[in-house]
Amino acid sequence: MADDPKAPERSGDARINLRDGADVEHWTRKLGVSAEVLAKVVEVAGDRASDVEQYLAQEGRPATSE
Numbered sequence: 894m895a896d897d898p899k900a901p902e903r904s905g906d907a908r909i910n911l912r913d914g915a916d917v918e919h920w921t922r923k924l925g926v927s928a929e930v931l932a933k934v935v936e937v938a939g940d941r942a943s944d945v946e947q948y949l950a951q952e953g954r955p956a957t958s959e
Contacts, residue, residue, distance in 0.1 A: 907942040909935055924949060 899954065909931070910916040917928050924931065931945070938948035 909942055909945060910940070911935060913942045920945075922956075926954065 909920050917931065917935055920942065921928055926934070926949065931943050934945050934948055938944045
């Protein structure tokens with residue numbers, strides 16, 4: 894919900910917080926990868942969601958849409 898300051902940002906410049914279980918669940922579902930793969934990609938590409946999506950696409954793992 895956009896009015897909730899505790900709700901994670903889900904826009905193109907969103908950051909993936911690997912310490913937040915709900916955030917990890919959201920991004921693994923959205924990107925179609927396991928939590929382990931997500932953590933490895935964030936380590937390489939950084940925590941910006943758009944960078945993670947781009948990295949996965951380059952690796953032949955296009956992000957799935959919700």
